[in-house]
Amino acid sequence: MRVLKRLALAALALGCAGAATFWWLTTPERIDRDALAAMGAGDAARGQRIFDAGGCASCHARPKAEGEARLQLAGGVELKTAFGTFVAPNISPDQKDGIGAWSLEDFANAMLKGVSRDGQHLYPAFPYTSYARMQPADVADLHAFMKTLPPVAGRAPDHDLGFPFNVRRGLGLWKLLHLNDAPVVAFGDGTPEKVLHGRELVEGAGHCGECHTPRGFDGGSNNGLWLAGAVAAEGDGVVPNITPGGNGINAWSEGDIVSYLETGFTPEFDSVGGTMADVQKNMARLTAEDRESIAAYLKAIPAQANGFPVRQKQPAN
Structure with a gap:
């Protein structure tokens, strides 16, 4: 009986250690203060170019929107994948339903670290694994431009994901493998x-x-x-x-x-x-x-x- 008790305690200790290790490894990483300070205030005119390069309207405007309506970033576009259906959120400057209340720090954490304003991992259907390679000043410029767009009320539907993909914490392990700000293609000295x-x-x-x-x-x-x-x-x-x-x-x-x-x-x-x-x-x-x-x-x-x-x-x- 004493041996069984010891084995049970050892298993419990190992389980607790494993859970603590998982929790530590999957903690959302935020942008540091020095990197944030280096971004500057941002320039909306320059940010429009980054907005176009990133194709933000293609995912975050209403489905099939055309013309000026493409600047109304109400979300709602669905991406159906083997992991479930992801729905692009409202990223208009609406204070309640969009990102109008987000600071530059909140925005930079989402773009470069894949972390939401409330500290959760974002799903990589939002391509932050690419945005992580952006110049910090470009992120600030984009944020400045986004604030000039029309606010749109209304939240997009939630993602439709089954277990285990609906457990966001596990994305911390995924990020250890796939989130990297280093260039994919390394060029040598003298590259044009x-x-x-x-x-x-x-x-x-x-x-x-x-x-x-x-x-x-x-x-x-x-x-x-x-x-x-x-x-x-x-x-x-x-x-x-x-x-x-x-x-x-x-x-x-x-x-x-x-x-x-x-x-x-x-x-x-x-x-x-x-x-x-x-x-x-x-x-x-x-x-x-x-x-x-x-x-x-x-x-x-x-x-x-x-x-x-x-x-x-x-x-x-």
Whole structure:
């Protein structure tokens, strides 16, 4: 009996130690004071460019909104995935239902650390794993611009997630694997400034890797196949390989890429379609220098074979 009691106490101690370790490892990490102070006050005019690069309206405007209505960030767009359905929230400046009461610190914690104003982990359907690579001043500029937009009352519906994906605390372990502010592609000394500027846009605010990079079983990006193409998050299609390898845009020149981002037409005069249509509209609002930098980066990164499985054609009936 005494031995059983000791074993039970040992098991209890191990369980408590394991729970404490889990709690410590999964504690939401916030931005430090020095990094916050370095951001500055932010400039709304510059922030509009970051807003367009990030495609904020594509997810947070009401579904199918057009024109000025795309600046009313009421949320409601659904992303249906294998983990459940994520719903984009209201991020308008509404004081009650949006983020109007958020400070720059609150906003920076969400963008760079994936932490909500009340200290919970945010789901990575919000692409903070990319935003973590943004320049801090760009985050402050975006925050300043967001405050100029029209407030919209009303909360979007909650996410629809089953167990265990509805347990936010577990995202702390996921972040240990996938949240990193280091550049994905390391370039050597002497790399043209245009390429480095393109890296900031593609890897950071533009979050191109969120769709164009394949994901592992846990939903994290496999950056070893950076921009190699992936199975689409929704439906049964694929997102193309946009490295210099594969069969995506490997034959396109920098000029072809720039033209596509500006006009929506491929070198073969096909027009952009699917979810990329919204992305292209956002890219068209950037400066010519930004689009040229994105193209230069895409031609400078390592070539990759397609990151999605080959799909066999169905035999004709």
